[in-house]
Amino acid sequence: MSPRTRNEVSYEAVLEAIKATARQQMAAEGTAGLSLRAIARELNITAPALYRYYPSRDDLITALIFDAYNAHADAMAQADGTVPQEYYGERLWAVLAAYRAWALQHPTDFQLIYGNPIPGYEAPVEVTLPAARRAFEVVVGILAAALHAGALRLDFDDLPPTVAEHLQQVIDYEGYAVPVQVMYLATVGWTRIHGLVSLELFNQTQPVVGDTEAFFRCEIERFIEASLPAWDHNP
Amino acid sequence: MSPRTRNEVSYEAVLEAIKATARQQMAAEGTAGLSLRAIARELNITAPALYRYYPSRDDLITALIFDAYNAHADAMAQADGTVPQEYYGERLWAVLAAYRAWALQHPTDFQLIYGNPIPGYEAPVEVTLPAARRAFEVVVGILAAALHAGALRLDFDDLPPTVAEHLQQVIDYEGYAVPVQVMYLATVGWTRIHGLVSLELFNQTQPVVGDTEAFFRCEIERFIEASLPAWDHNP
DNA sequence: TGTACATCAGTGAACGCGCGTTCACTGATGTAC
DNA sequence: TGTACATCAGTGAACGCGCGTTCACTGATGTAC
Numbered sequence A, B: 001m002s003p004r005t006r007n008e009v010s011y012e013a014v015l016e017a018i019k020a021t022a023r024q025q026m027a028a029e030g031t032a033g034l035s036l037r038a039i040a041r042e043l044n045i046t047a048p049a050l051y052r053y054y055p056s057r058d059d060l061i062t063a064l065i066f067d068a069y070n071a072h073a074d075a076m077a078q079a080d081g082t083v084p085q086e087y088y089g090e091r092l093w094a095v096l097a098a099y100r101a102w103a104l105q106h107p108t109d110f111q112l113i114y115g116n117p118i119p120g121y122e123a124p125v126e127v128t129l130p131a132a133r134r135a136f137e138v139v140v141g142i143l144a145a146a147l148h149a150g151a152l153r154l155d156f157d158d159l160p161p162t163v164a165e166h167l168q169q170v171i172d173y174e175g176y177a178v179p180v181q182v183m184y185l186a187t188v189g190w191t192r193i194h195g196l197v198s199l200e201l202f203n204q205t206q207p208v209v210g211d212t213e214a215f216f217r218c219e220i221e222r223f224i225e226a227s228l229p230a231w232d233h234n235p
Numbered sequence C, D: 001t002g003t004a005c006a007t008c009a010g011t012g013a014a015c016g017c018g019c020g021t022t023c024a025c026t027g028a029t030g031t032a033c
Helices: A004-030 A036-042 A047-052 A059-082 A088-105 A105-115 A125-148 A161-174 A180-201 A211-225 B005-027 B037-044 B047-053 B057-081 B088-105 B107-114 B123-149 B163-172 B182-199 B210-228
Strands: none
Touching: A004 A036, A004 A059, A004 A105, A036 A047, A036 B088, A059 A088, A059 A105, A059 A125, A088 A125, A088 A180, A088 A211, A088 B047, A105 A125, A105 A180, A161 A180, A161 B210, A180 A211, A180 B182, A180 B210, A211 B163, A211 B182, B005 B037, B005 B057, B005 B107, B037 B047, B057 B107, B088 B107, B088 B123, B088 B163, B088 B182, B088 B210, B107 B182, B123 B182, B163 B182, B182 B210
């Protein structure tokens, strides 16, 4: 019927091929080394041809960032799905391990999200923020379930009032059904894992601890133990 | 005597002026946006004139990185010096607060050290590594003193053997006179503060907790409390 | 089935730009006699 | 004090490069009659 079916399939494939080549290039040259002309060269195409697929370099970057956020969150959600629902400690462990594994497997995508911005590019918040929240929500969901089952220990009696108030606002706005302490705990977990993973990624941890994986496991286990007293350590 | 005294003073001043301009430019354009020609333009000088002072762009970057590591460590050491020696908790607090304060005041220098590498540039390890260790040593020093005074709680009974072994090697190599557990604690502290500060720097914490300073203070206090049971919370 | 036509992915040349680095030089400054 | 000379910070032109983006175009593909 539609006279456009001709290349509809290959169009999507080219979009993917462009992004895949962009990722390769960033892996080799750093996120700031991304260049349309270099992508075109690699694809045996002229540079203007790319404009059929992305209206500008910045739009391509935005697509890459969007994909990265989603792939990261997908990896975590997928890991969560492999563990029975009521094994909260194991679920947390699986999700945090997936966070790290994805970052190590896709270092440039991780840098794209959490590292220095690319010069001359500003990410549109309306695209990145909702995508960014997905990973956070996976963790909040597990903690909320654990709390509901009475498995969570929350010993934050004296949160700073300004922080508690703002966390509550976020909870209301996002419609999370959790107390402030759970939100605080999730945020703390986020800063902890970010520190562990991003230092490991830039090769700063390895010279000190040697076995970065064992170090990560030890720290994450200590974090889970402190939050889920009933957890039995060995998944 | 020496026929070279003529411009000796201004030579050092120009070195500093070039670095200062480079820092301004990186603050505006990101670390990857650094450019010799743009620096020359800002200084009302032609680009080749810069080659009297730095043999290449990469050497300028190395100088900037070296300075950043040292300024960071200096800020921490200086903060440590303002607190009486036997107030270990206050010293830790002062040093970690200085870590954060310096990062917030010099965000691009911080990115230069802990963020994405600049495309096409590789830092010479023999320059950066010793400079990088200085900040670490400030923290190790405080913990060692606290341990010696019996003020430190070390509840790491089961460190992963591979990690403990490697930490011991570093201790021996660097000549630190501390047990493995102290080294482990310092490393953990490092990953914690890195996570807190670098997420804050990229504006990822603020949308969640609102008052990033109160959040930082709360987390650091919990860390110090856990390590120094006798600390009385209010410096 | 055969021909005229529309679509549109990709081309090739060009734009104006900024970059790091080299080279032979200029001309003010300070030194030596 | 005056002149000849050496120093050397900075100049200006040029090199070869890569970049994002625009524009009029080509030519194979598929459609309509």
